[in-house]
Amino acid sequence: LVFCGLLALGLTGIALANSAVDGDAPSMMVSPSVIVLAKVDTITVHTNIVAAAVEPGSITMDGVAPTGVGVDNLGHLVAKFVIADLSLEPGTVIFTLSGTFKDGSDFSATDAAVVK
Numbered sequence: 001l002v003f004c005g006l007l008a009l010g011l012t013g014i015a016l017a018n019s020a021v022d023g024d025a026p027s028m029m030v031s032p033s034v035i036v037l038a039k040v041d042t043i044t045v046h047t048n049i050v051a052a053a054v055e056p057g058s059i060t061m062d063g064v065a066p067t068g069v070g071v072d073n074l075g076h077l078v079a080k081f082v083i084a085d086l087s088l089e090p091g092t093v094i095f096t097l098s099g100t101f102k103d104g105s106d107f108s109a110t111d112a113a114v115v116k
Contacts, residue, residue: 023048028097028109035115037088042067042080045097047109051077054107058100062086088115 028047035043045061051071059066059079064086066079079097093115098108 026107026109028095028111030095030111030113033113035083035088035093035113037083037090037115040083042082043086043113045079045081045095045111046072047077047079047097049077049107049109050075053101053103055100055102059097060099061095061097090115 026047026049028045028049031044031046032040045066051069052075054077056069059069059077061079061081064081067082067085068080070078070080072078091114092112094110094112096108096110098106100106
């Protein structure tokens with residue numbers, strides 16, 4: 001019963017992340033949205049960008065390469081970044097994810113998070 005509850009919460013989180021980045025224009029959602037520097041080592045970026053359309057190795061966030069890139073259950077790009085590589089300071093931070101599509105065109109998306 002506990003496992004089913006945790007699974008439901010996990011699936012709900014995936015659905016909420018995907019619904020937060022609906023639309024045609026490239027968009028993203030940083031998770032967690034509140035980054036406590038003393039407790040968080042990595043952040044995950046969820047997008048509405050079709051992963052198969054992205055040129056491998058072209059993805060960066062604020063000039064930093066991800067430590068991992070994946071695909072969610074809808075085929076959208078997901079990337080992980082190490083907090084230490086991003087040189088974050090407390091306050092509201094605007095993150096910009098950018099890269100290149102396989103057709104040669106560039107994309108970028110932004111999201112804000114609070115850093116504590």
